[in-house]
Amino acid sequence: MKSDSMKVYRLLCLLAMSAAAFQAFGQESAKSSEPVEVDYDHPKTYYVGGVSVEGNHQFSSQQIVSLTGLQKGMKITVPSDDISSIVSRLWMQRYFENVALEIDHLSEKKDSAFLVIRIQERPRVSRWLFTGVRKGEQKDLDERLNLRRGGEFSDYVAKTSTDIIKRFYADKGFLNCKVDVQTQKDTIVRNAIKVNFAVDRGSKVKIRDIHFNGAEGFTDFKLSRSMKKTKAKKWYNFFNSKKFNEKEYPNDKNSLISKLNESGFRDARIVKDSIYYVTPDRLGIDLKIDQGKKYYFRNISWTGNSVYSTDQLNEILNIRKGDPYDVVTMQKRLFGGKQGDQDVSKIYRDNGYLFITITPVELNIEGDSVDVEMRISEGKQATLNNIVINGNNLTNEKVVRRQLATRPGYLFSQTDFERSIREIASLGQFDPEAIADPSKGYTIAPNQLNNTVDLIYNVTEKPSSQLELSGGWGANTFVATVGVNFNNFSTKRMFEKNAWRPVPLGDAQNLSLRFQTNGTYYTSLVFGFSEPWLFGKKPTSLNLQAYYTRQTNSYLTIGILSNDKVMQVYGFSAGIGTRLKWPDNYFVLYNGLSWQIYDLKNWINGYFMFNDGKSHNLSYTINLSRNSTDQQIYPRMGSNFSASLQL
Known part of the structure; x- marks a missing residue:
């Protein structure tokens, strides 16, 4: 009995203590009933008792509070620059139309402030629209503006977008373009609007x-x-x-x-x-x-030149005493203009002097005459160190490397480097524009400490194989054509199982097959193969071709198909092309042999000297050609000519 009464007594004490603690906590966090006044002349410091957010829909309260940097228990002075900084920080996000930071209430002891952030979010854009623009122009504007659905809309977005649209049309000649930014509330999506850029291009100026x-x-x-x-x-x-x-x-x-x-x-x-x-x-x-006064060259002198004499340099510069003082032409003849042109800097670089510097100095100006001194620092010759080839994911590296005139251990030569770029561009396996682009096609990395230079060729593979499927109706018959052409074939990989995807590629060989027919009247089959580097040692090309053609006079007589006149042609040709060293190595000599068999059966009179039987035709072709164009397609420099004789 005594034990039970003691348990009841302990329970009552525990309840009393809990009630007292709850009352004490309530008194500590209770609101002060007095209004909070902010005296700008006498700032006060409080502890942050808590932070709440009102007016937020898109962002959570935790996200917004984290942007302010406010934490419970930290000290804050009201008013102060810290408060202004917090408000500015929220404004800079450009997500809100209105931001206010206020003291909601104070604690009972008035040492802690409970803050409230009241915001008004900017409306979100559910759709960006354009009127007055063409379909193709809208696609370009979308890429330039980079506007996304769900993004915020503000005066800043409207202004920057308007400026971009006006600049876009100004580049096209529409200088008086006007843009009206129209907004409409979206009745489906909450707190969202539709934005339309109404564009009036006006007349082209x-x-x-x-x-x-x-x-x-x-x-x-x-x-x-x-x-x-x-x-x-x-x-x-x-x-x-x-x-x-x-x-x-x-x-x-x-x-x-x-x-x-x-x-x-x-x-x-x-x-x-x-x-x-x-x-x-x-x-x-x-x-x-x-316009000013017209000046003329008087005396031109050279200093620092030991490899080439003054007379040799003057011959390349080609400026005489009394010539108009043409600084533009002088710069071109010193440092180069178009690729392939001869200039003073290039003759040095062709001899390995990659680190040469030439500084033209106006030594004396007297009346309308100018004396110029060319100050040369030749430096030492640079040797090729590493030759790196990047980007050949499909083509074998040896195919690219055998085209290069630049080899490790050789002296650097500007002409050899330019020729290497030209040879890669003319291969047909890579993008010719990309390899000729100095910003991404190649890199010259000199090392003046050890007088070496690394050359990096960055090739870009391009699709070169072709599949031809065509059909047509004419002269009451259907004509079908099927053809394949693999411009990067590899016979060496034919026995590799993993190489047949769909055919082995990578050695720059050409394999083609073409079949054409319209039924019994006409049939043609052509097979071709070429190897640009026979045996892989020298640029000697091998070309093989075999073909078959069959033609009849097919016609229907009382429902019966008749083929009483037939012509069949079998042919085979082989040729070898050799690159010459004289007069220069752009010349190619080609020798070809062709054999044709004509098989006629009751063929039409007047076509040949006979109507029935077989005839063999053997011919020999010799061709001399020179091609120095920089690209196979759309050449911008160089020449191409050919002369041939057939026996």
């Missing part, structure tokens, strides 16, 4: 007249030709665009000055240029030019 003032001795035609993208509406610019391109205009002004410099006007400059509207869709451009 073109240049009507360009006036050159102050350039004496130059015709408007000659000056206008120096400006590549800025063209007036003249008869001699019939095939050129007359739109005004704001990006290219400064470049064209520089080209105009370069044209004047080429004629010896060293100090030429554009004093003022004005662009104005003649009509709403036509522009006028006035260029005021200070």
Whole structure:
């Protein structure tokens, strides 16, 4: 009995203690009934008792609080720069239209502040629309604007998008393009809008007249030709665009000055240029030019040259005393212009002097004459170290490497390097534009410490095999053609099981098969194979071809098919092409032998000297060709000619 009464007593004590603790906690976290006043002249410091968020839909309260950096228990002064910084931090996210940070209430002891963040979220965009633009233009605008569904919409987004659209059309010549940003509330998606860019391109603005003032001795035609993208509406610019391109205009002004410099006007400059509207869709451009004095070369001297004599260098420079002081041409003849042109720098680089520097210095200017000194630092010869080939995922590396004129241990040669680029581009297995691009096609990595250089060729594989399937109806008959052409075939890998995907590739051989027929009237079968490097040692090509043709005079008589006239042709040809060293190694000598068998059965009169029987035809062909073009398709430099004789 005594034990039970003691248990009841202990339980009552425990309940009393819990109630007291709960009352004490309630008093600590109880709200102060007095309103919270913020005195900007007397800031107060509080502990953060808690942070709540109101008005959020897209973001959770935890995400928003984490952006502020506020934590329970930290000290904060109100008002202070810290409060302003927190509000600015939320504004910078550009997710909200309105942000406020306030004290909701204080603790009973008034040492802790319970803060509330009141926000108004920006509406989300459920759809981005365009009106007044073409389908192809909309695709380009989508890529430039990079707008996504669910993104926020703000004045900043509207302004930047409008500017991008206007620049897009300005590049096309629509300088008066107008963009109206229209918003409409989405009735399906909560807190979402539809945004439409209503575009009015207006008329295309073109240049009507360009006036050159102050350039004496130059015709408007000659000056206008120096400006590549800025063209007036003249008869001699019939095939050129007359739109005004704001990006290219400064470049064209520089080209105009370069044209004047080429004629010896060293100090030429554009004093003022004005662009104005003649009509709403036509522009006028006035260029005021200070031509300055015309200068001439007087004495040209060279210092630091030991490999080549002054006379040899002057012969390549090809500038004589009394020539107009043409800095542009002088720079080209010193450092190079187009690929393949001879210049002073190149003759040194062809001899291994990769580290050469040439500095032209105006030594003396007297009246209209200029003395120029060419200061040369030849350096040491550079030896080729590593020759690296990247990107040949399908083609064997030996196919690329055998085309190169640059080999480890050789002296660096600019001509050999350019020839290697040309040979890779003409292979047909790689993208010729990519390999010729200095930014990604190749890398010259010199090491002046040990006088070596690494060459890196970055090739880009391109599809080269072809499949031909065609059919057609004509002359009351159906014609079908099936053909395959593998331009990167490999006979060496024919016995590798994993190589047949669908055929073994990688050795730059050519294998072709073509079949054409329209039934009993005509049938043709052609097989061809070529090996560009016979035996893999020298650039000697082997070409083989076999073909068969059958033709009849098929016709129907009372429902019976008749083939009483038949012509069959069997043929085989073989040829070998050899690259020559003289007159230069662009020449190829080709020798070919062809054998044809004509088998006729009651064939039509007048076609051949006989109507029935067989005839053998043996012929020999010799062909001399020279091809120095830089690409097989769309060549930009070089030449191609051929001469042949058939017996």
